[in-house]
Amino acid sequence: MNPLDEPLTAFERNARTVLEESVRRIDGRTRSRLNQARQAAVAAAAKKRAPWWRGFTLMPAAGAAAAAVLVMVVMWQRQPVGELPLLEASQVSAEHPAVEDIDLLADGDAMEMMEGWDGSFYEWAAAQNDASGESNS
Amino acid sequence: MSEFATLASPYSMPAALHGDVDLTDSSQQTRSRALNQFLAGVELKAFKIAQAGLRHEDDAHDAVQDAMLQLARAYADRPAEEWKPLFYRILENRIRDMQRRRTVRGRVIAWLPFRGDEDEDEPDLIAQAPSPDLEPPQRLELDQAMSVLEKAVGELPRRQQQAFLLRALEGLDVAETATAMGCSEGSVKTHYFRAVQTLRAQLGDLYV
Known part of the structure; x- marks a missing residue:
């Protein structure tokens, strides 16, 4: 298809030939500079079009960070206003059983003892101890 | 995408030369190759057009370079048939901006007491050598x-x-x-x- 909509006149054809010749004569230095500019432009376009799945590679880290923030917010809101987040041992009382539970959970030996609790044995041992005390007296 | 599959690749893949570019999608490679080929086809004529408008070789180069970058950054995802008119639209805007800036600069420089001819480039004898054929x-x-x-x-x-x-x-x-x-x-x-x-x-x- 002729790119021009109408046939070229002789003048236009000659002018076009001369213009194309002038393009053909562009020197090597200019061609080299234009080539470098083109390489930079194509590289810029490639950088811009990052793969769509790249956005998902940060999802685990972003999820973990969001979860940590959520836990912090919940704990902060449950904390009574004006109180320290942790209590001293002397302050532990029946009002704060949760602190005792934390100590229990942190002590591995205590957990094993709780799991292997044999109430009948301890009751029997206590009864034996009481009976021996009465007989001694 | 099929229109790019038939295009030859006369130039090496420039993105692959840069280690920071990771093109794993073949369609992206094809598109980059098509963009490269398009720009290679228009750059010399665009330079001549810019040179006619600006009458300065370095300014013409800068205008073409800016137009290439702008097209690649903003319109590379558009259909390839639209690239040519878009590219020349960008180039024309760039030429007009540079002409305006030059006019303003000329007015400012005209008021300065001292102005030298430091903008005059030395003639490049190799570049001016005639074509031998x-x-x-x-x-x-x-x-x-x-x-x-x-x-x-x-x-x-x-x-x-x-x-x-x-x-x-x-x-x-x-x-x-x-x-x-x-x-x-x-x-x-x-x-x-x-x-x-x-x-x-x-x-x-x-x-x-």
Whole structure:
């Protein structure tokens, strides 16, 4: 298809030939500079079009960070206003059983003892101890 | 995407030369190759058009470079058929901006007491060396024709110059030229007709 909509006149054809010749004569230095500019432009376009799945590679880290923030917010809101987040041992009382539970959970030996609790044995041992005390007296 | 599959790749893949680019998608590689080929096809003519508008080699290079980057960053995802008019639209805007800036700079410099000729570039003898594949008489005739045509085109009003070069040199049709110039097809025809009339009046003896 002729790119021009109408046939070229002789003048236009000659002018076009001369213009194309002038393009053909562009020197090597200019061609080299234009080539470098083109390489930079194509590289810029490639950088811009990052793969769509790249956005998902940060999802685990972003999820973990969001979860940590959520836990912090919940704990902060449950904390009574004006109180320290942790209590001293002397302050532990029946009002704060949760602190005792934390100590229990942190002590591995205590957990094993709780799991292997044999109430009948301890009751029997206590009864034996009481009976021996009465007989001694 | 299929229109790119048939395009040859006359140049190496530039993105692969840069270690920071990771193109794993073959369609992206194909598109980058198509963009590279498109720019390679227009860069020399675009440089000539910019040179006619700016009359300065370095400025023309800068204008073409900016247009390439702008097209690659903003319009690389558009269909390839739209690239050419978009590219020349960007280039034309860039040329106009540089012309305005130069006008302002010229007014400012005119008021300065001291101004040297430091902008004058040294002539590049290698760059000015004539093409060796023409006989001297033909070369002389062509040199003369080229010189007077470039001078006459450079003196055309900007819109006429643009219409003439986009159609006669780049080969855009009327609709593409209108898109590139940001005007109607009727205006393109008017500008082009007036440009040809002016050039024919000045150069008729040499070109007919």
